[in-house]
Amino acid sequence: MADFTPHTPDNSHSLQSGHGPLFSIPARHHRLDFVPKIKVNGLSLFYGKAQALYDIGLEIPAKQVTAFIGPSGCGKSTLLRCMNRMNDLIDGVRITGQLLIDEQDINAPDLDVIELRKHVGMVFQKSNPFPKSIFENVAYGLRIAGGSSQTALTEIVERSLRRAALWDEVKDRLDSSALGLSGGQQQRLSIARAIAVDPEVILMDEPCSALDPIATAKIEELIAELKSSFTIVIVTHNMQQAARTSDRTAFFYLGRLIEYKETAELFTNPSVAQTEEYITGRFG
């Protein structure tokens, strides 16, 4: 069990105002091999009567990259969206079981979902810059949250763009429209926007599927750098990308978790025949 002590008022925030912290930001701690950040216990998900996830159980380590792979319709994106309750936006979705982040049940009825999403950011398949300047795109979340001075905003925007490996390419045109950036730059801008609010977890849903190989390589390099600060979960159809970028990989099929282990082991010596058939291209 993760020990994120000491939790003090100085280094903790609450997802919910009121009666004590429901969701705490842990103090920075030394990297351990496997400190669980997210725990999924017996999670099932239904779209109306159709079941999309079956009794999923896995633990995702802090400050590592975890990849979800599997054929279309296997439930990997559905599970990813459970992690910041994006499925709430779909009518008729019902979830049973538990999904804990830092031991907090994120499906608890009194949890502040907006606050949760500040801590669990998301980068989508298609980059989605707002029709605003590059600066305003990154500052957007901070402005909504309020409380940041212009000086602080400027600092955070620069820091976020640097961390997203985009600063050098845009520093002279921060006031230009973000829509003028290339696809790869727009995706890194999305990442800068996600990390500007200093989340703990970043969910990435096929972040490179629309990018060329060079832009993909830049995003993958960025993922490797970001994992020292963030817990990253990435859904990808590109198995080589999962192999290159992740520390652990989970293989899903027809809504079930088939195998979950260290990436190097899964891609060289999977334990389950279904995993082996999928990653060696013997499916269907």
Added chain:
Amino acid sequence: MATHTDKAFEADLNEIRTKILTMGARIEGQISASMYAVTHRDSTLAEKVKDDDLEVNRLEVEIDELCRRTLALRHPAANDLRFITTALKIVTDLERMGDAAVNIAERAIDLNHSTPLQVANGLPRLATLAQDAVRTALNAFVTGNAVAAEEVLGHDEQIDALFVEIFNQMLAMMIENSDTIRRATSLLSVSKHLERIGDHAMNVAEMVIYMVRGTDIRHPRSRSLPRAPQKL
């Protein structure tokens, strides 16, 4: 296991498997012929063993190229990755077995220029053991049979023991009669090459066990040593 959805990939893997089988069969023939050349004083056959090595070397290059192409184009994983990395390693062992057979053939030609020397009793038995080890290791590769590969590891101990026995016999012969030194040294060399063939067969068998089970059993004593610090 089902076949690949991508039939061209399946065809590439089958081509690698077939070429390794062809190479293995040629090498078994080389070993057998080179020993026949020693025991039956057949220099013509020994020359043929040397000529056949050109074909074995060509197969090594072809298999290497096929493996590299498959790695680059198909990005194999799991059992396919283990198969191709095993193929890349065992062709080197197979090619060296071929070289050892050529060396035996050269010793045969040299010996045939001298009067016959009573061949050490153990030498034909050593040749049989080495050939059995090669055949068993190659069959294990083709059928993906790790249990059969384990049998080869047992062969190697017998081969090593028999080599020591022959070494002592040859040494005693040379001490007793210095006229035999040149011929006995050649026969010692033949037995050493057979012993090396057994070692290569064991390497193949170890890689087959890795290919089938995903467990690398090589150098168990070295594994317990602390790892050297990695450079940053």
